[in-house]
Every structure is written in C-alpha cells, then in structure tokens.
Amino acid sequence: METLGNTTANALFLLISGDAELWQIVAISFQVSVTAILIATPPALLTAFVLAYGRFPGRRILISLFSTLLSIPAVVIGLTFYLLLSRQGPLGEWRLLFTQTAMILGQIALSFPILVAMGHSALQSADRRAWETALTLGANPMRAVTTVMWEVRFGLLAALLAAFGRIVAEVGASMMLGGNILNYTRNIPTAIALETSKGEFAQGIALGIVLLALAFTLNALFYHLRGGGQPA
Amino acid sequence: MYLTLHRKQIEALLISLLIMITLPAAAENNGITNPLIRLATTTSTENSGLLNHLLPVFHSASGYKVHVIAVGTGKALRMAQDGDVDVVLVHAPEAEDGFVDADYGDHRHAVMYNDFVVVGPGNDPAKIHAVDDIHAAMERIAAAKSLFISRGDDSGTHKKENQLWKTAGIKPDSSWHREAGQGMGKVLQIAAELDAYTLTDRGTWLAYRDKSSLKILFEGGAALHNPYGIIAVSASRYPDINHTGALALIKWIRSKEAQQLIGDYRIDETRLFTPSANGDQIAASKESADNYR
Structure with missing residues (x-):
C-alpha cells in the first residue's frame, strides 16, 4: 500500500518529469474552463448590473433566484444538460453530448449564477452617484456602465475568481457531459476521479497539486492587483 | 423584459459556440466520411489498460479515432439505446441479447472472455x-x-x-x-x-x-464465465450514426491481428482476456481458470 508521503513524492516526480498525458489533461481543463468563463462573464455582469441599477417588477425575486442557484449541485446541471443534449432530448440534433462544447455549456451554466450574485453585491456597493454623474455628464449608458464597473473592479474580479474556481474544480457536470474521454474531455477533476478509482493515487495527487498551484497563482495575482490588500 | 433579452443572448451564444466548435471538426476529415467512433464500454476494459493497448493500433491501421466512454454495462447499453454512441463493448450476454432483440443493435459479436x-x-x-x-x-x-x-x-x-x-x-x-x-x-x-x-x-x-x-x-x-460482446448500434433506428465506423471497429477487433493482441496483453506475465472471435462459449471455465495460472 502507498503512504501519503511516497504518493506525494511520486506525484511531484510525475509533474517534474513532464508526463505528457498529465499535462494534456491540464491543458484540456484550462481550455474548457477559460472558454466557459470568457463566454459567461459579459452577459452575467450585464445581468448583475441590471439587477443592481434597474427598477422593474420581479427584480427581488430574480436576485433571490440567482442566489439560490449558487447551491445547485454540479451533477444536477450535468444531468439537466445531459437530458437536453442526448439524442432523445430537445437539442439532440446538435449531437453535442460527450464533446468539449457540452462541457463548456455545463460550466457556463455553473458559473453564471456565481458571477451574477457576486457581481450584483459588488455593484451594489458602488456609489450610486457615479452612475448618475456619468449620465448627467452626457456619457452614453454603455459608457456609464463601464465607469461603474471600473469603480468596483476588485469585487468583480473576485466574482470571476470564485466562478473560475468552481468550474475548474467541479467533477459532476464534466463527467456526465464530457464522458471523461482521454485526450478530449478528460480534465483535471474527472481524471482525479478516474485515477482514484483505479488506485493510481500518485497521478491523482499530482493533478490535485496542479489545481492548487493554479488557484494559488490566481489569488496571488489578485492580491498583487489590489495593492497588497491594504484598505484604500 | 430583461429576462427575454437574457434568453436571446444565451441563444446567440449557443449558436456562436456551435459554429466555433464544429468548424474545425468538419475540416479534419480525411477520406473517411466520419473518422470519429464513440465506443461505450465497461470500466473493466479501460481500467485494465486493454483498450489503450488496442486502439492506437486500430487508429494507425484504419484512420478512425475512437472516443472511449467507460461506464457500467447498464449505462453503456442505455447510451447505445438512446443513440448517443455508435458501438458498445460490454459483458452481460442476457442484457445484450435483449438489446439486439429490441432492434437497438444489429448483432452481438463475441470478442473475448475471462x-x-x-x-x-x-x-x-x-x-x-x-x-x-x-x-x-x-x-x-x-x-x-x-x-x-x-x-x-x-x-x-x-x-x-x-x-x-x-x-x-x-x-x-x-x-x-x-x-x-x-x-x-x-x-x-x-x-x-x-x-x-x-x-x-x-x-x-x-x-x-x-x-x-x-x-x-x-x-x-x-x-x-464472463464473455464480452461488441454490438453496433442500429443504423435503421439512427440513420446518421457512425455505422460504417462501428462496423470497421467490429471487423478489426475480430481480426486475427487484434485477437492476437488481446491474447498477448498481459499484466505481470498474466493474461487478462482470452480472444474468442472464432469460437465462443467455452463453458468449461474451470479449464479456463487453469489457463490463467
């Protein structure tokens, strides 16, 4: 039996020796999750802005709805899209099941509520006068939106990091929608699940280390951007 | 009002995504109409390393690329029944016969056993x-x-x-x-x-x-006794399925070359699967168990 110590040592060796299969898995993870977050962010932040600054009936219900969706299990998103994308489902004609596109769709759905809910609370904290002043000074609405978003950029960045953290680490939706196909839809979390089930713990730990290193880099970068975390 | 806008945005996104992903895929074809075969199979064939041993050889011999989705036999047959995969390699003869009898698949071909x-x-x-x-x-x-x-x-x-x-x-x-x-x-x-x-x-x-x-x-x-069978999903039920690819895989995996590869696959000098394309149902498993020692 392997111990935690020598498993970790083997894991580090795998990473340093540049195991091609392992890095391919890492690359797929990034490709899919970065695409998903890039597509999800603009509409999600716009939705958040409308929820924060718009005045229309049903606004509060929508806000609670997005907050509720924060706790939806990834596997439920996976199952929902599986049923939609399966040949028997309404979107079966698209033949997207077990492709990277299906994984991207699932991850967009997972990240969207996080971006909206966290983006909304960041935008709420902005001074409403920034929005009003910008409009009074003759900025067109799009320009005014950008101005307000720039005011709360750190809050929005935090939303982005949280959303990325969730989708890059989730296993349920990726497993169901991608099918864990080698060199195509096998990403870090599904590979960890597979390697663990095969008893290849070193490979699992190695992938876990990559994921942690990534999270650390992103957070360090964020901390740096904020100017060392000092209050403004 | 905002809701409808939001739905339209998502639709537009879905369509642009589709175009983004399908364009490069369509450009990849070389000779074969559809070079991608989706194989649903059991965890035993993948976790044991057998498919990694076989499929690269099939790929270089035929040009087909096989996407392996490894799940339990029940789920694999369900995926095939829904037309979400092209071919299944599983080990539950009764369920396989039921699958073929219900016209979801053409015919069950013996591949190997352990x-x-x-x-x-x-x-x-x-x-x-x-x-x-x-x-x-x-x-x-x-x-x-x-x-x-x-x-x-x-x-x-x-x-x-x-x-x-x-x-x-x-x-x-x-x-x-x-x-x-x-x-x-x-x-x-x-x-x-x-x-x-x-x-x-x-x-x-x-x-x-x-x-x-x-x-x-x-x-x-x-x-x-644990026999493995391969079944192509019915083309009459799902006309746009990669039936040609599925038949090519079945023909190859039952060929002399592939059967030899299966028989030669060993872990620690022990043979994992016995090829059986030519003559299945060796019922006397006591005998076959002796062969493994």
Missing part, C-alpha cells in the same frame, strides 16, 4: 475456499453474514452477482450486503478497507492485485 472470481480477506471468515461450487460459496457468505461489497450500479458484474444470489436462493440483507454504487476499482478498494468479500472480473483484479490486501478465495466453474 471469468469472475470472488476475492476477500486472507483469513476467509466464511471459509468459501473449502467449497467447489459458487452457489455453495455464496450460501456460506450469507450464512456467516460476512461483509460483502456489491457494485450496486447495474454493471455487468452487478448483474452477474444478482444472478448468483438468485440461483443460490438468497435474498441479500443490507446488514452484511453493502451496495457501493461505484466502479470495480473503487469497490475493490472498499472491500480491502473493510475486510469484505466481493465479486470481480479477473481482468480488473489482476490490474489491482498489487495494491490490494485481498486474495482470490473462489474461482472456476461455468457460472463464473
């Missing part, structure tokens, strides 16, 4: 190594109320296990019969941690043997 074994803790609390009939062994486990970990996932192995309990006339009781709902590898790990018995296919067992504290406690007998 056998099931019962593994358990070395001290064998139910003393099953002393009997020479699998049903008697199952009865002893039930009588001793020894912990038994079941796959519980409608896989081929789970179907076989249920059939064994049924033939032995036992209704497993959850005080000692635990359903894990996981793949073979996970179940072997759980059984090892809990000092429990479990039923496993020999291929997966050989791949895990070195990492496990369990021992083979019962093997042999026709009841534990």
Whole structure:
C-alpha cells in the first residue's frame, strides 16, 4: 500500500518529469474552463448590473433566484444538460453530448449564477452617484456602465475568481457531459476521479497539486492587483 | 423584459459556440466520411489498460479515432439505446441479447472472455475456499453474514452477482450486503478497507492485485464465465450514426491481428482476456481458470 508521503513524492516526480498525458489533461481543463468563463462573464455582469441599477417588477425575486442557484449541485446541471443534449432530448440534433462544447455549456451554466450574485453585491456597493454623474455628464449608458464597473473592479474580479474556481474544480457536470474521454474531455477533476478509482493515487495527487498551484497563482495575482490588500 | 433579452443572448451564444466548435471538426476529415467512433464500454476494459493497448493500433491501421466512454454495462447499453454512441463493448450476454432483440443493435459479436472470481480477506471468515461450487460459496457468505461489497450500479458484474444470489436462493440483507454504487476499482478498494468479500472480473483484479490486501478465495466453474460482446448500434433506428465506423471497429477487433493482441496483453506475465472471435462459449471455465495460472 502507498503512504501519503511516497504518493506525494511520486506525484511531484510525475509533474517534474513532464508526463505528457498529465499535462494534456491540464491543458484540456484550462481550455474548457477559460472558454466557459470568457463566454459567461459579459452577459452575467450585464445581468448583475441590471439587477443592481434597474427598477422593474420581479427584480427581488430574480436576485433571490440567482442566489439560490449558487447551491445547485454540479451533477444536477450535468444531468439537466445531459437530458437536453442526448439524442432523445430537445437539442439532440446538435449531437453535442460527450464533446468539449457540452462541457463548456455545463460550466457556463455553473458559473453564471456565481458571477451574477457576486457581481450584483459588488455593484451594489458602488456609489450610486457615479452612475448618475456619468449620465448627467452626457456619457452614453454603455459608457456609464463601464465607469461603474471600473469603480468596483476588485469585487468583480473576485466574482470571476470564485466562478473560475468552481468550474475548474467541479467533477459532476464534466463527467456526465464530457464522458471523461482521454485526450478530449478528460480534465483535471474527472481524471482525479478516474485515477482514484483505479488506485493510481500518485497521478491523482499530482493533478490535485496542479489545481492548487493554479488557484494559488490566481489569488496571488489578485492580491498583487489590489495593492497588497491594504484598505484604500 | 430583461429576462427575454437574457434568453436571446444565451441563444446567440449557443449558436456562436456551435459554429466555433464544429468548424474545425468538419475540416479534419480525411477520406473517411466520419473518422470519429464513440465506443461505450465497461470500466473493466479501460481500467485494465486493454483498450489503450488496442486502439492506437486500430487508429494507425484504419484512420478512425475512437472516443472511449467507460461506464457500467447498464449505462453503456442505455447510451447505445438512446443513440448517443455508435458501438458498445460490454459483458452481460442476457442484457445484450435483449438489446439486439429490441432492434437497438444489429448483432452481438463475441470478442473475448475471462471469468469472475470472488476475492476477500486472507483469513476467509466464511471459509468459501473449502467449497467447489459458487452457489455453495455464496450460501456460506450469507450464512456467516460476512461483509460483502456489491457494485450496486447495474454493471455487468452487478448483474452477474444478482444472478448468483438468485440461483443460490438468497435474498441479500443490507446488514452484511453493502451496495457501493461505484466502479470495480473503487469497490475493490472498499472491500480491502473493510475486510469484505466481493465479486470481480479477473481482468480488473489482476490490474489491482498489487495494491490490494485481498486474495482470490473462489474461482472456476461455468457460472463464473464472463464473455464480452461488441454490438453496433442500429443504423435503421439512427440513420446518421457512425455505422460504417462501428462496423470497421467490429471487423478489426475480430481480426486475427487484434485477437492476437488481446491474447498477448498481459499484466505481470498474466493474461487478462482470452480472444474468442472464432469460437465462443467455452463453458468449461474451470479449464479456463487453469489457463490463467
């Protein structure tokens, strides 16, 4: 039996020796999750802005709805899209099941509520006068939106990091929608699940280390951007 | 009002995504109409490393790329029934026949076989190594109320296990019969941690043997024969499925070359699967069990 110590040592060796299969898995993870977050962010932040600054009936219900969706299990998103994308489902004609596109769709759905809910609370904290002043000074609405978003950029960045953290680490939706196909839809979390089930713990730990290193880099970068975390 | 806008945005996104992803895929074709085959198979063929041993050879010989989706037999057949994959390689003959009879697939072709074994803790609390009939062994486990970990996932192995309990006339009781709902590898790990018995296919067992504290406690007998079959999903039911690709894979995996590769595949000098494209149903598994030693 392997111990935690020598498993970790083997894991580090795998990473340093540049195991091609392992890095391919890492690359797929990034490709899919970065695409998903890039597509999800603009509409999600716009939705958040409308929820924060718009005045229309049903606004509060929508806000609670997005907050509720924060706790939806990834596997439920996976199952929902599986049923939609399966040949028997309404979107079966698209033949997207077990492709990277299906994984991207699932991850967009997972990240969207996080971006909206966290983006909304960041935008709420902005001074409403920034929005009003910008409009009074003759900025067109799009320009005014950008101005307000720039005011709360750190809050929005935090939303982005949280959303990325969730989708890059989730296993349920990726497993169901991608099918864990080698060199195509096998990403870090599904590979960890597979390697663990095969008893290849070193490979699992190695992938876990990559994921942690990534999270650390992103957070360090964020901390740096904020100017060392000092209050403004 | 904002809601409708939002839905339109999503639709636009979906369509642009589709275009983004399908364009490069369409450009890749070289000669073959559809070079991608989707194969749903059991965890045993993938976890044992057999497919990684076979499919690269098939790829260079034919140009087809095979996407392997490894799940339990029940789920694999379900995916095939829904037309979400092109071909299935599984090990549950009764379920496979039902699948073909319902016109979801063309014909079941024999590929290879191995056998099931019962593994358990070395001290064998139910003393099953002393009997020479699998049903008697199952009865002893039930009588001793020894912990038994079941796959519980409608896989081929789970179907076989249920059939064994049924033939032995036992209704497993959850005080000692635990359903894990996981793949073979996970179940072997759980059984090892809990000092429990479990039923496993020999291929997966050989791949895990070195990492496990369990021992083979019962093997042999026709009841534990474990044949694998391959079935192309019906093209009359799903006309746009990659039927040509599925038939090419079936033809190749039953060819002399592939059957030789299957027979030659070994872990620690032990053969995992016996090719059977030419002459299946070697019922005398006691004999076949001897071949593995």
